[in-house]
Amino acid sequence: MLRIGFLGGQEEVGRNMIFLEDVSQKKLGDILVIDCGLRFPEEDMPGIDYIIPNADYLEKNRNRVKGLVVTHGHYDHLGAIPYLIEKIGNPTIYTAPLTAGIIKKRQQEFPQGPKLDIEIIYQNYKGKRTKIGVFEVMPFHVNHNIPDSVGLAIKTPIGLIFHSGDFKFDFHPVGERRSDPALITKLASRKTLLLLADSTGAENPGFSVSEKVIYQNLERIFEKAQGRIIAATFASLISRIQQLIWLAEKFGRYVVVDGLSMKTNIEVCRKLGYLRIKKGVLISPKESLRMPPEKVLIICTGSQAEDQAVLQRIATKEHKYFQIEPGDTVIFSSSVIPGNERSVQNLKDSLCRQGAKVFHYQMMDIHASGHACQEDLKLLISLVQPKFFIPIHGQYSMLQANTELARELGIPRENIIIPTNGNIVELTPNSIKISKEKLDAFYVMVDGLGVGDVGEVVLRDREMLAKDGIFVIIAVIDSRIGKVKGSPDIISRGFVYLRESKELLAEVRKLTKEIVAKTASRERTKNWAYVKANLRDGIGEFLYQKTKRRPMVLPVVIEV
C-alpha cells in the first residue's frame, strides 16, 4: 500500500504540500515530500503574513522523510521551506536549477536557518531519474509561467504515479519549449496507477490561452504607445517579464525594473541564464528620467494594488522617481487575485484620472493563467490514462469540475477521490480510499516572528476589535467599603470619538459606580470576577442601547 497525505491550509488541496508514504513492507516506511509552499491569508485574518502547512506528522516521522521534491519556483510551492525544512529533518531538496536558485535566495532571509542540501534532478528540459528512498522520481517539462516547471513521474513500490505540477499545454510558448505530449505518453507507458492533476482551471472551458497570444496583444500596445509604458505584473511571472523585455528591445525602449521581489527574481534568473537581456537595456530609475518617454518601459510590481508596491506608490505620488504623466500607458499584465478587486479598481481609477491609458486583462488577452483549462486536462488524462485519479491544486468546486472531466474520459467514479487537506489516501494496485486517520490540517499562521502562535481566538478578537473597537473601564475600588474611588477611567479606541461623547461617558461612569456598589458588597468583596462580569455585561448592554454598537468591553478592577 501507498499512503498519500495532503497538507496545507484549508481551502486549496495539496497545492502547498503533499507526501507519499510507503507501506509496502507491512509497516510505515519511506516518505517523499512534494512541495513546501505557503499561502497568503484570507481577508478575515488581519495581521497575518502567511499560512504554512501543518507539518506535525512529518516532524514526528522525520527520520523516514527521504527527500523533498519541489516542482517549480513559486512561493506557494516553496515559500514554507525556511519554516519547515528543519522540522522535517532537513532532507535533501530535489529540484531544477532556477527553483534551486529561488530557494537559496529566500533562505538568505533566514540566516539562522540550516544549510540546505539541494540536488539538481532536472536541467535543460531533461529529467534525471533519481532514487529517493524506495521511490524513483522522473521530472518532465511542463509549461507554466516560470521556467523550470516540472511534472513528476514517480515509481513507487506499488506502481507508477503521475503528478502534474502546476501546468498547462502551450503549443506556442514564449521563450521556452512546448510541453511534450509524446514524452508524457512514453513515461506513462499505459501502466499509470494514479494521476494527481492540477485543478486550478478545471472550471474554465476550452484550451488555455497561449503565451504567444499574450505576446501579440502586448505587441499591439507597444506599437501604439507614444509615451512611457509601465507594465505591472507578478514578480514571479518570469515568462511574462521576459516577453516584456523582448518587446522593449524590439521597440527600442530601455527597461527599468522596479520592486524588490521582482528585482530579486530577475537577478536569480539572469545569473542562472533564465532571462536574456541585451547589454545596456536595463537602466536605473534615475537614468530613465533623462530618456524621452517613448524610450522607456518600466516593469514593476503592484498589479494587485498592494499597499507598498511600486504601482500603488506611483499612483499616490509617493514614488521617489516616477509619477504618472499624461501619455503614459499602464498595462496590468496579471489577473486580479480574488479579494483585491476593489483596490485594483481604485488604482485603475487613480491612474486614469492622472492621464494614463490603462489596459487590463478584461479588455484583451494580456494575461494568461499558467494553469490547464478543461481541454488541457482532458489531453493530460488521455495521455496518462491512469487507473485512479485525484484532483489537486484547487478549491472543492474546482476539484469536482476536474473529477467530472476524468469521468467523461472513462475513469469510473469509484476510482476517483476528492481529498481535503489532512486526509490520507490509501492506494493499492486495486483500490483507492480515504483513510480513517486524519492529520491536523488547521492553519498555521505566521505573524511577524511568531509561527503558529496566532490562533482562532486571537483572530476572532482582532475581528471583533475591528468591528466596533474596544472600551476599557478602569475602576479603582476601595475594598473596605466596596465602592469606586474617584471617577472611573475610560479608554476607548475604534468606537466613537470620545471628545464628542462626553454625555455618554458620564453615564458610563455613573453606571460603573452603581454596578460596583451593587456587586462588590462587603461579603463578596474578593469576588472581582463577579464584579467584572457584571461590569462587562451591564456596560456592554448600555453602550449597545445607546449606539447599537458592540465594542469589546474590558473592565479593569484595581483594589486599594
Place this chain on the structure above:
Amino acid sequence: MLRIGFLGGQEEVGRNMIFLEDVSQKKLGDILVIDCGLRFPEEDMPGIDYIIPNADYLEKNRNRVKGLVVTHGHYDHLGAIPYLIEKIGNPTIYTAPLTAGIIKKRQQEFPQGPKLDIEIIYQNYKGKRTKIGVFEVMPFHVNHNIPDSVGLAIKTPIGLIFHSGDFKFDFHPVGERRSDPALITKLASRKTLLLLADSTGAENPGFSVSEKVIYQNLERIFEKAQGRIIAATFASLISRIQQLIWLAEKFGRYVVVDGLSMKTNIEVCRKLGYLRIKKGVLISPKESLRMPPEKVLIICTGSQAEDQAVLQRIATKEHKYFQIEPGDTVIFSSSVIPGNERSVQNLKDSLCRQGAKVFHYQMMDIHASGHACQEDLKLLISLVQPKFFIPIHGQYSMLQANTELARELGIPRENIIIPTNGNIVELTPNSIKISKEKLDAFYVMVDGLGVGDVGEVVLRDREMLAKDGIFVIIAVIDSRIGKVKGSPDIISRGFVYLRESKELLAEVRKLTKEIVAKTASRERTKNWAYVKANLRDGIGEFLYQKTKRRPMVLPVVIEV
C-alpha cells in the same frame, strides 16, 4: 445657467444623489434632487453599516429644494431617504408606485421619521409631465432589473436634460415591456442639451444580455433538476424572482421564499401588483418539508455568502428547516460583488461538498447585469443626440470608457465633463465646466445609531486594532516614591495568547517598573503624560523586537 451637483461616497459618481440648481434669474434658485441612496462600505471600513451622501449643501439650502425624484426601487437610489429627507426639508418625493411602496416600507423602520409626501408621476409605463419648481420632469420607462425603473427627461430654464437612470436596452425582457427607443427619440426631439448616462457597464463590449436568455438558461436547469432547487439571488432583483416563480409554476414546483429583505420586497410587489404568483404556489418552509424534493423551489438571499443570509445558514447547517441533500440543485443567479469572491467560492465549495449541483454565472448566463453595455450606450447616445455629455454611475475608469463612446459618436471632447463627487458642473446653452466651488463629499458613515460620528481616526484605530490587537498595561503608582505598586496588570486582545506568553509578560512587567522608576521621579511626579508616553514607546518597541508585531499599546497610570 444650471448647476448640477454630484453627491455621494467617493468612488461612484452620482449614483446615490445628484441635484440640479437653477441659476437663470442671476441668483441661486430652485433645486431638484435626483435619488437619495446609500452605498455599502469598503473592506477597510470595519463595522460600518452604510455610507450616505453628504447633503450639507442641500440642508443649508433646503428652502430651495423643490422635490426629490427617485428613479427606481434599489437601495443605492433610495436607501438614504430616512437619514436625509428631513435634513433637506422633507420635500415631496416624485416617483413610481413600486418605488414608492419600497420607500414607505423602509421608512417604517424609522418610526421617529417624518411623514413622507409622495407623488406618483409614472404608472403603467406612462410618465406624467410634472412641474417641480422651475423644472418640468417627464419620466420614461427603461429596462433594468426591478419594475418601474425610469429615466428622466427634464425641462430646465436653459434647455432639456436627459438622465438615463440605471438602464439597459432589453428587446426581450421578461415580465415587462421593452425600452422604447422611439419614445426616447421623441422626448429628446433633437434639442437635448445634456445627457447624464449610466456608466456601470461602459467597459463591457457588446449589447447587454437579455433577460430572455437568462430565462432560457434557467429553464434548462429546471428541466434537468431531479431534486430540490435552491435559487439564490439579490433581494431587490424583482424581475429575476418573477422569472423563477414562473418557472416553478411551469414545472409544477411550489415556492418557498426565504430571507427577510426578499420577503419584504415580495410583499410590497405583490400588494402593488408587480409580482404575479398563482394561488397556492407560495408555501412555508415547514410545508415544503412534506413535499417531494422535485416539487420544491426555494428562492433565497445569500448569493454573496453574507454571514447571516439564508444560503450561508443552509450551508453551515444553521438553518432551522433546510440542509443540503444530495440531489439538490443550487443556482447562484447573481454576480459576485467585488470583495466577496473568496467567501462566495468557499460557500460554493461547501455546497458542492454536501452533494449539491451548483450553477453560477461563470458557467452559463444565469445572471444578467441590469446595466447598459457599450452598444446599449451608443444606442442611447444616438437616440438622444445631446450637445453635452456627463457620464455618471460608475468609478472613474468606467466614466472614462463611457466618455470614449460619446466621443466615438461625435460629441466633442470639450463638451464632455467627468465629474467627481463634490463637484458642481456649470452648464449654459453653450458651455459646460466644473465650478471652482467644491462641496464636501467626505464619507458620511452610518454605524448602528450613529450617523457621521465614525470618522477617519476611529476607522484607523479599528484597522490598527485588527492588525495586531491591543495591549493595555495598568500601573498603579505610589506617588510618594514614584514607583509601581505591586505588579502591573496587563490586558491584551488580538495580539498573542497570553497564557502561552508568560515569559514575555514577565519581561513587560519588569520593563514597566523600570520605565516608571526612571520617568516618574519625584520632581515630575505629576507629569503622567510623560510617563505614559515613555511606557507606550518603550513597551511598543520591546514588543516589536520580540514579536515583530505592533499592537496598540495603551498605558494606564493610576496614582495612589
